[in-house]
Each structure stands twice: as C-alpha cells, then as structure tokens.
Amino acid sequence: MRISHQTADGSEAFVHEVPQFGLGVFLMTAEDECKTSVLAALEAGYSHIDTASMYNNEREVGQALKHANVERESVFITTKLRRGHAIGYEDTIEHCKESLALLDSEYIDLYLVHAPPVDPEHRAPVWKAMEYCLEQGWVKAIGVSNYGAAHLEAMKExxxxxxxxxxxxxxxxxxRPHLKQATxxxxxxxxxxxxxxxxxxxxxxxxxxIATRLNCTPAQVAIKFCYDQGCITIPKSSNPKRIIENIASLNVDISSEMEAIMALEENYVSGWDPTTEL
Ligand SMILES: NC(=O)c1ccc[n+]([C@@H]2O[C@H](COP(=O)([O-])OP(=O)(O)OC[C@H]3O[C@@H](n4cnc5c(N)ncnc54)[C@H](OP(=O)(O)O)[C@@H]3O)[C@@H](O)[C@H]2O)c1
Structure with a gap:
C-alpha cells in the first residue's frame, strides 16, 4: 500500500510502500518472546512489524531480523517515539537515534509520535524534529498515533x-468513521x-x-474487516498457531457479512484513547 506526506500545496512527498498487514509486538515482555514471535511471523509470510520504544523490545526485533538473515528491505519496521520522550526537538532526534541503535538498522521505515505530546507547546517542535529525521533519511516515513481530528487539524499550521x-x-x-475521514x-x-x-x-x-457462516475463525473476521476497510492492520499474537491463523484471514471473503459486522459497533475502547484529549 502506498503512503506519502501531503504538503501545503497539496503535492505528495517521500512516497513509500507499506505492507498493509503486520505483526504488533505490544506486551511481548518475557525474554525472547518478541524475537521468537517475529521469527514465527516472518516464517508465516509477515513482512511488517509494529514495535515502539515503549514496548522495550526494539532490540529483539532487530535481533530477529539478523537471526532470520533476511534482506533489510524485505521487512517493514514501524516504531514509535515514546510519549514521555516527546518533549522537544533535540529529545526527539536523540530518541530516534536510540531506536535506530536498538533495532541495529540504518533506517526505520515508519516512525510515529506515539500519542499527542502532553504539553501542546511540544507538538510543533516534536513534529519538526520528526521531519528532520525524515529529511536525513534515518526514517523513510513519519506519522502519528492516537491523534484526533483536532490534533490533525492543528498540524496544518x-x-x-x-x-x-x-x-x-x-x-x-x-x-470511528469521523476520525477515519479526518485522517x-x-x-x-x-x-x-x-x-x-x-x-x-x-x-x-x-x-x-458470523464466523460460523463464513467458515472461518472469529479473529479472522475482525482482522479482515479492518483490512478491507483500507486500514493497515497489525494484530498481536505470541502464539505460533494464531500468528498463522491471523495472516490467513487475508484469504477470507467477508463481503457477504458486512452488514452484520458493521452492526457490531458499540464505541468500545479496549485500551487508552488520547484522541479526545485537548
Ligand atoms: N499506538 C498505540 O497506542 C497502540 C496501542 C495498542 C496497540 N498497538 C499496536 O497494535 C498491536 C495490536 O494491538 P493489541 O496488541 O493491543 O491487541 P490485539 O491485536 O487486538 O489483540 C491481541 C490479543 O488477542 C489475542 N489473539 C491474537 N490472535 C488471536 C486469535 N487468532 N484468536 C484469539 N485470540 C487472539 C492475543 O493473545 P496471544 O498473543 O496469546 O495470541 C492478545 O491477547 C499491538 O501489538 C501494537 O503493536 C498500538
């Protein structure tokens, strides 16, 4: 899937390709859990890993890539600037370099601000530093996480x-139809x-x-729904069988059940939600 950065005159810059499906590695905290899971995922055909400084496992992601002996270009790595580190221009640059060192890589494919910096005054300098990392080639693409429509609108300034x-x-x-549209x-x-x-x-x-009618597993329905809505989709699993089950969802045709899946909506937030913060 193509990703790019819109500029003020409406043109696109720094175009990159991202695999639309990947493995999330949040809460893989036991020793070697992340490395083993990434290796299982690469074996199963995954080519995108979503980690973060906050997950404390960037080093294991890097180790898995080395262990698998794959070409760096064949795997897309997303990582994130920890919210507590998003406090200024210099700090952002330092922490980008730290992630590069932990991943043991010359570049990061996609670097995200993990959540809107708590102090609104920090949002512009943090983003300017992200842009600097992009221009240096340390990262191939930059983005945000947990930004609401108002945070995105403010970025235009x-x-x-x-x-x-x-x-x-x-x-x-x-x-989240409104947030998806704003994005x-x-x-x-x-x-x-x-x-x-x-x-x-x-x-x-x-x-x-729904899964019974489609002859697939429940998890496959949810994953394929996100994917078919055009989202980059990154389920987490440390279980080798589920790692395979989850990527196999890409072969499931859920189109006959879209109405029933859309009806599952209940505005349920399972984690945190900084999108509504001021
Ligand atoms: N930017 C952010 O603020 C943010 C926040 C949360 C998550 N994320 C990213 O998104 C990724 C995915 O989100 P998530 O980890 O919160 O949750 P998730 O992918 O929605 O769910 C993971 C949970 O579901 C279980 N699971 C996985 N596959 C399954 C299957 N086929 N059948 C039954 N259960 C299954 C996993 O257990 P097992 O491991 O035992 O299979 C785990 O307990 C994260 O790993 C992280 O990379 C980002």
Missing amino acids: YATYMPCVNQVEYNPWLQ EDAGARLMAYSPLARGDKVDDPRLAE
Whole structure:
C-alpha cells in the first residue's frame, strides 16, 4: 500500500510502500518472546512489524531480523517515539537515534509520535524534529498515533509534511468513521491497532455466528474487516498457531457479512484513547 506526506500545496512527498498487514509486538515482555514471535511471523509470510520504544523490545526485533538473515528491505519496521520522550526537538532526534541503535538498522521505515505530546507547546517542535529525521533519511516515513481530528487539524499550521499514517484503535466494535475521514482528509492512512480489541471481543457471540457462516475463525473476521476497510492492520499474537491463523484471514471473503459486522459497533475502547484529549 502506498503512503506519502501531503504538503501545503497539496503535492505528495517521500512516497513509500507499506505492507498493509503486520505483526504488533505490544506486551511481548518475557525474554525472547518478541524475537521468537517475529521469527514465527516472518516464517508465516509477515513482512511488517509494529514495535515502539515503549514496548522495550526494539532490540529483539532487530535481533530477529539478523537471526532470520533476511534482506533489510524485505521487512517493514514501524516504531514509535515514546510519549514521555516527546518533549522537544533535540529529545526527539536523540530518541530516534536510540531506536535506530536498538533495532541495529540504518533506517526505520515508519516512525510515529506515539500519542499527542502532553504539553501542546511540544507538538510543533516534536513534529519538526520528526521531519528532520525524515529529511536525513534515518526514517523513510513519519506519522502519528492516537491523534484526533483536532490534533490533525492543528498540524496544518506547523507541518511541512503532514503525517502519512494515524495509528489508532480500530475494530468492528470501534469503527470511528469521523476520525477515519479526518485522517484521510489529512492525506494519511488509518493504521488499525487492537483489531481484536486486545482479545476482549474474540468471544463475542455475534462474531462467532458470523464466523460460523463464513467458515472461518472469529479473529479472522475482525482482522479482515479492518483490512478491507483500507486500514493497515497489525494484530498481536505470541502464539505460533494464531500468528498463522491471523495472516490467513487475508484469504477470507467477508463481503457477504458486512452488514452484520458493521452492526457490531458499540464505541468500545479496549485500551487508552488520547484522541479526545485537548
Ligand atoms: N499506538 C498505540 O497506542 C497502540 C496501542 C495498542 C496497540 N498497538 C499496536 O497494535 C498491536 C495490536 O494491538 P493489541 O496488541 O493491543 O491487541 P490485539 O491485536 O487486538 O489483540 C491481541 C490479543 O488477542 C489475542 N489473539 C491474537 N490472535 C488471536 C486469535 N487468532 N484468536 C484469539 N485470540 C487472539 C492475543 O493473545 P496471544 O498473543 O496469546 O495470541 C492478545 O491477547 C499491538 O501489538 C501494537 O503493536 C498500538
């Protein structure tokens, strides 16, 4: 999938290609859990890994890539500037370099501001530093996470390059049409985190009925829904069988059940939601 950064005159800059499906590695905290899961995912055909400074496993992601002996260009790595580190221009640059060192890579494919910096005064300098990292070639693309429509609108005042993605919680129980539209209006793709609502909703009986009719698993319905809505979709699993099950969802045709899946909407937030913060 193509991603790019919109500029003030409406043109596109720094165009990059992102695999629309990937592995999320949040809460992989046991020793080697992340490395083992990334290796299982690469084996299963994944080519995109979503990590973050906050997950404390960037080093294991880098180790897995080295261990698998794959070409760096064949795997797309997303990582994120920790919210507590998003406090100014110099700090942002330092922490980007730190992530590069932990990943043991010459570049990051996609670098995200993990959440709107708590102090609104920090938002412009942090983004200007993200743009600097982009211009240096340390990162191939930059974006945001957990930004609401108002945060995106405010960026137009200070961004030379608008974000190419906005990573937010998105799944059948939280479909966020207005936020998705605002993201697309800013020239960005929506990147769907917690497509399984952190596992909270895998046992939803309504989802089970849909899955039975489609002859697939409940998790596959939720994942494919996000994907078919045009979102970059990054389910997490440390379980080798589920890692395979989740990528196999890309082969499931859910079109006959779209109405039933859309009806699962209940504005359910499984994690945090900084999109509504001022
Ligand atoms: N930017 C942000 O603020 C933010 C916030 C949250 C998440 N994220 C990113 O998005 C990724 C995914 O979100 P998430 O980790 O919150 O939750 P998720 O992917 O919605 O759900 C993960 C949970 O579902 C379970 N699971 C996975 N596949 C399953 C299957 N086929 N059947 C049944 N259960 C299954 C997992 O357990 P097992 O591991 O045991 O399979 C885990 O408990 C994260 O890893 C992270 O990369 C970003």
